[in-house]
Amino acid sequence: MRKRKFAGMLATLMLTAGVIAGCSSASTGGKSGDGGGTIKIGANLELSGGVASYGQSALEGLEFAFDEINKNGGVNGKKLELVKVDNKSDAGEATNAAIKLVSQDKVAAIVGAATSTNTLAQVQIVQDNKIPLLTPTGTSPTITNKDGKVNEFVFRTSFIDPFQGTVAANFAAKELKVKKAAILIDNSSDYAKGLAAAFKKSFAKNGGEIVSEEAYVAKDTDFRATLTRIKAKNPEFVFLPGYYEEVGLIVKQARELGITAPFMGGDGWDSPKLVEIAGAAALNNTYITNHYSSGDSDPVVQKFVKAFKEKYNGKSPDAFNALGYDSGYFLADAIKRAKSADPVKIKDAMAKTDGLQLVTGKVKLDKNHDPIKSAVILEYKDGQQVFKTKVNP
Template structure:
């Protein structure tokens, strides 16, 4: 009887081991990639568009056979538009979910919130729309962050594009700058704009600041109206920018208002109102009305799946996903250092807006567009190459 019990126990143990082996084999059939995005909070619209782009890319990749014979599995976690939470999300994705890489985030602060985690853990990340140079280059050491890449242009390029457009196209000779004082993105883009605008011969008449989450900007806008500058430069994010533009127009500030890619969200026009957005302009990565066949093919696929036109967040997240998949394929490996090397040597990759390759700082070399708002619609104004 005792002998039978021992044999029975051994059989149970073997079944558990085999069950565990089968589970491991099953997990080996997928490549897990983390997605760290702002799905709630002040930048939730950014995160929603980004995840749409990622999911579209993953569907296409998996339907075409996957990568290295395996399906891509996205593990998505909400960072709640919070820097500290972004750090926690990255830690969870790496330590608990065991992802091979992370895509995200959509903003400089939340991306900076995870760079130390991925660096210490030696897991590559591709930020989608974090444009501050500090994301890929450590400002304290001047060294490139080995495991950090991005899919978007950087603020030194974007700020120069804005300054050139303001001075040479809009013929603005004076400007007021109104920044989000808690945003590295806003402050960094403002500094680049100011330096280039002044270098061209322009003059900054006033600089004002608000804090993300503010709702009433009338007191500061009264001061700005009194300055009577040729242009208002507003390098913030859509949630506050929409309210500022709405209140500025209600107060009779009718001068051109210019900003960066932080404006790009369908919610901007909803917040500000279509008429208030007239005579406003932004630099951006993409515009859906671009006649390029590759752009129009993407727009159609996106609209068929989601019922709306894509914004730049969707495009860059889509590109980032395909860039990462291409790197894993080229490396023939999911090991971090192999992926990093493949990203650094990326060639012949064509994104939605054209060819993409990384420079020595892990920043992509790519063009920007200037977009004008007319009656709530985005109109292509100009394309600027690096």
């Protein structure tokens, strides 16, 4: 077993070294992404595995955007060709997928991954090979800026964790008027840690007290002991910034244990499977911060919702659909302004994005390649997400 694992690791390292040494890119006069009449764009997404719901939704939105763009003549007279790779909800697979897209498929840019951890797994590859990476929904600040240094070729369409955590803390303190909160996080998740840190800091600024901090690990299924400890502290509110598979079980088991306090999380809750796992009744009195709501009356949002439902047989688009769609138009806008399929020129155009109207808001990138945009707060009522309010940065 160890020999096979070592051999696999060695193969990956050798392939990575080959990519870094020999990948054709714009900086060396190569033609990455330029397929004559098409421009190749990679999609490195979670199409199977633990968070497949996210990747599948992002892909639906991205494909929808590319279909519209291509029907309207493409970009600079060329069609956008999507090259899809399944990273299987695994960081190692995300690295391998990025290597394939860069070295074999020679894409002009990569969209993905859906989660922060799987996006971070690609950063070194795209930086070394000068290929822009755009994550639709990776919210960890370290994706675009590590230790005070901007990752030049890395961008995102979503807001970042500190903003999302701050919005949740302000909502708990100012709208729900709670003073004592518990925090329960996935200890293996960069995403959960980032939201929890921002929530804790902002909640304290609002005069709140964290009475309990507990953790679990992804793939756990029995949370009753942890929840019993939380219940003993009698919190008025529980912040749960995890992913839907564990969140659904946690909320369900919390209600079974008699915990009636409101729960709140981030965009990681946003999956149709959450209701299947937790049950509609258990999700009453729970809230999430998110990038968008199909219930938002904004005409731009409603136009998208109508078109999406027509394409996908009445399905209402979730936030991952919307951000995948926005990522397609974000990238197409940059390619159009770059007037080229050259990855470096596309990167330069992406960095200058300012005032681009997308479904999830009008986008202006800051110095870290993070969009300055609004968030929404949604409440679950009988299994349905209900738009509550929009919060500006």
